[in-house]
Amino acid sequence: MAPRCSGGHSLFLPFLYPPFFLARTHVLLPQAAAESVLRTPSRRHSSTHVAQEPISTRLNPGPDDYAAPSFADKAQLTLYAGGGGNGCISFLRDLFLPEGPPNGGDGGHGGNIYIQAVHGETSLHKLARRRFVRADRGKNGQGSAKSGQRGEDVIITVPVGTVLRELSRVDPVAENAMRQRAAWFEKKMWKARKRERDAEAARRELENPDAEDDDHITPETIRQLKEAEEEDDPEPDDPNRDKWLVYPGASKTEVRNISFPRLRRRERLFRQPPAPLHLDLSRPTPTPILLAAGGIGGLGNPHFVSREHPRPIFATKGERAVSLEIELELKLLADVGLVGLPNAGKSTLLRALTNSRARVGSWAFTTLQPNIGTVVLDSYKGRPVVRSYRRYPSAVSSSSSEVQDDQTPEHRTRFTVADIPGLIEGAHLDKGLGIAFLRHVERAGVLAFVIDLSAGDAVAALKALWREVGLYAQMREDEDRVRAAEASIDWDLDTSGDRDNNAHADLARDDGPDMLVYGAPPAPERVSGLHIAGKPWFVVATKGDLPDTQENFRALQAYLEDVGKGAEPHPSGIEDAWIKRCTAIPVSAINGHGVDRIVHWTVGLLDD
Ligand SMILES: Nc1nc2c(ncn2[C@@H]2O[C@H](COP(=O)(O)OP(=O)(O)OP(=O)(O)O)[C@@H](O)[C@H]2O)c(=O)[nH]1
Numbered sequence: 001m002a003p004r005c006s007g008g009h010s011l012f013l014p015f016l017y018p019p020f021f022l023a024r025t026h027v028l029l030p031q032a033a034a035e036s037v038l039r040t041p042s043r044r045h046s047s048t049h050v051a052q053e054p055i056s057t058r059l060n061p062g063p064d065d066y067a068a069p070s071f072a073d074k075a076q077l078t079l080y081a082g083g084g085g086n087g088c089i090s091f092l093r094d095l096f097l098p099e100g101p102p103n104g105g106d107g108g109h110g111g112n113i114y115i116q117a118v119h120g121e122t123s124l125h126k127l128a129r130r131r132f133v134r135a136d137r138g139k140n141g142q143g144s145a146k147s148g149q150r151g152e153d154v155i156i157t158v159p160v161g162t163v164l165r166e167l168s169r170v171d172p173v174a175e176n177a178m179r180q181r182a183a184w185f186e187k188k189m190w191k192a193r194k195r196e197r198d199a200e201a202a203r204r205e206l207e208n209p210d211a212e213d214d215d216h217i218t219p220e221t222i223r224q225l226k227e228a229e230e231e232d233d234p235e236p237d238d239p240n241r242d243k244w245l246v247y248p249g250a251s252k253t254e255v256r257n258i259s260f261p262r263l264r265r266r267e268r269l270f271r272q273p274p275a276p277l278h279l280d281l282s283r284p285t286p287t288p289i290l291l292a293a294g295g296i297g298g299l300g301n302p303h304f305v306s307r308e309h310p311r312p313i314f315a316t317k318g319e320r321a322v323s324l325e326i327e328l329e330l331k332l333l334a335d336v337g338l339v340g341l342p343n344a345g346k347s348t349l350l351r352a353l354t355n356s357r358a359r360v361g362s363w364a365f366t367t368l369q370p371n372i373g374t375v376v377l378d379s380y381k382g383r384p385v386v387r388s389y390r391r392y393p394s395a396v397s398s399s400s401s402e403v404q405d406d407q408t409p410e411h412r413t414r415f416t417v418a419d420i421p422g423l424i425e426g427a428h429l430d431k432g433l434g435i436a437f438l439r440h441v442e443r444a445g446v447l448a449f450v451i452d453l454s455a456g457d458a459v460a461a462l463k464a465l466w467r468e469v470g471l472y473a474q475m476r477e478d479e480d481r482v483r484a485a486e487a488s489i490d491w492d493l494d495t496s497g498d499r500d501n502n503a504h505a506d507l508a509r510d511d512g513p514d515m516l517v518y519g520a521p522p523a524p525e526r527v528s529g530l531h532i533a534g535k536p537w538f539v540v541a542t543k544g545d546l547p548d549t550q551e552n553f554r555a556l557q558a559y560l561e562d563v564g565k566g567a568e569p570h571p572s573g574i575e576d577a578w579i580k581r582c583t584a585i586p587v588s589a590i591n592g593h594g595v596d597r598i599v600h601w602t603v604g605l606l607d608d
């Protein structure tokens with residue numbers, strides 16, 4: 001019978017404890033390693049070796065023991081900001097005061113819609129189901145000078161890493177301003193025509209001083225002519241007329257004869273941000289960002305008291321509010337992205353590291369949607385697991401106050417880990433579950449390559465994974481370059497002519513050569529893929545509890561040492577990629593062994 005060790009830890013994974021590695025190998029016979037695999041709590045005290053179904057634990061759960069992730073990384077929403085409430089037309093009535101002064105209250109302002117990126121949200125599924133977001137309308141004003149209540153604001157909370165793009169907007173305020181400008185211009189033209197007509201009539205009268213004697217042109221005919229012309233060219237309507245509310249008891253003639261006063265421009269507390277909105281919420285937003293401003297409330301009739309209108313029977317309507325169609329796309333901003341072949345043990349590792357209940361199964365493509373888990377470093381209940389500090393990149397902010405914030409490191413109490421579906425060869429060509437999920441690790445701070453030590457050559461597996469990731473990165477960079485080329489303006493329309501004689505080209509060259517593209521877009525630069533290959537990475541060599549995995553691990557470790565020294569190229573083949581601290585951490589995720597080292601190593605890389 002094979003020798004058995006009493007301490008579980010020392011028997012497992014000799015390479016978890018490198019200093020003791022050589023000393024311990026002599027007791028680690030293959031049979032012993034094989035036994036250790038089956039060492040589940042129920043077996044620890046059993047004296048027989050009868051094969052039993054391993055008892056399911058949190059790290060080795062049954063296929064049905066999982067929380068289905070509700071995940072969506074895209075959502076399209078229509079936002080309706082709240083309209084303003086109407087102003088009120090009312091007059092004070094009291095004993096012995098039948099016709100008191102006007103006392104209609106103002107309408108309340110409509111609610112705004114904001115967006116805020118927060119830690120703790122990991123998916124857009126709730127918003128994807130919602131489709132519409134409406135802020136409340138302001139309440140109408142009431143008699144006795146009671147103003148209407150303000151409409152309630154809505155804050156859309158999204159995960160950090162969400163990108164917002166505006167698709168379209170309907171802005172009644174902007175439309176109205178445009179209509180007003182057109183009406184103002186039309187009125188100006190009409191006034192000019194009227195002046196011309198008057199001048200013409202006066203000239204005719206002057207030219208015919210003895211018009212009374214003339215049968216054809218009398219002052220009466222001149223007046224009639226002018227009237228006919230005026231009928232053909234009526235005064236344009238006041239574009240502000242539909243902004244007014246008139247007392248419903250007023251007669252039609254009264255309404256027709258009201259000359260509404262000029263509406264003054266009103267100061268806005270919330271200005272609608274200009275179109276098109278494009279936000280990249282790659283860090284938490286301490287204060288919500290305004291997306292759609294509510295309409296301002298109407299004014300009650302006391303605002304319009306004047307000598308001409310001592311008892312105004314009109315008030316203004318509340319402003320209609322903007323509506324926006326937006327698209328949200330989530331590029332998960334997990335700190336660590338787990339990349340591995342299907343069935344490598346990524347989800348088990350996520351369970352071991354965090355409280356996640358990701359689905360685990362001994363078949364490929366168990367995970368169909370990304371799972372996010374949070375590793376708590378400091379719960380403020382005792383000593384932190386490890387002290388860590390987060391610094392935000394200063395490139396994100398522009399204002400000086402924010403730059404100041406960037407320089408003060410924030411105490412990191414947790415970090416997030418993203419487990420995505422497994423990659424297969426050709427994933428960058430959309431094979432398997434494809435590249436749809438690679439964009440979630442694209443933005444991770446650290447990449448952890450999860451490699452199953454029991455599934456053949458670990459070095460080959462690592463190279464295959466890096467190849468896919470590298471090709472994906474290069475593809476993304478190409479896409480970005482093409483998009484940038486398409487979006488830039490080609491100022492040099494005369495491609496056949498001599499450029500030196502072309503005034504446009506000269507102008508462009510002097511003023512801003514970087515902004516302009518001459519003729520065809522330039523040939524793409526050398527493809528790099530560095531935006532992913534430049535990230536810190538390490539290898540998690542898992543399933544180390546299985547027999548005959550030590551050799552594989554040793555070969556992997558030797559290969560990574562060579563990569564670190566520069567003797568071997570980076571596994572992706574990309575030049576200048578990150579090779580500072582390449583290492584492999586052996587773990588047995590199913591037993592939770594070695595996972596603490598992953599936490600420490602990750603924190604080291606994140607803090608760097
Ligand atoms: N012996 C052993 N088995 C493990 C270990 N980690 C995972 N497994 C088993 O490997 C199988 C696959 O694990 P998963 O965590 O579902 O693998 P995955 O990489 O998430 O797979 P996909 O989601 O399909 O990509 C399961 O049967 C696990 O129990 C380990 O450390 N040791």
Ligand SMILES: [Mg+2]
Binds near residue numbers: 359360367
């Ligand atoms: Mg999985």
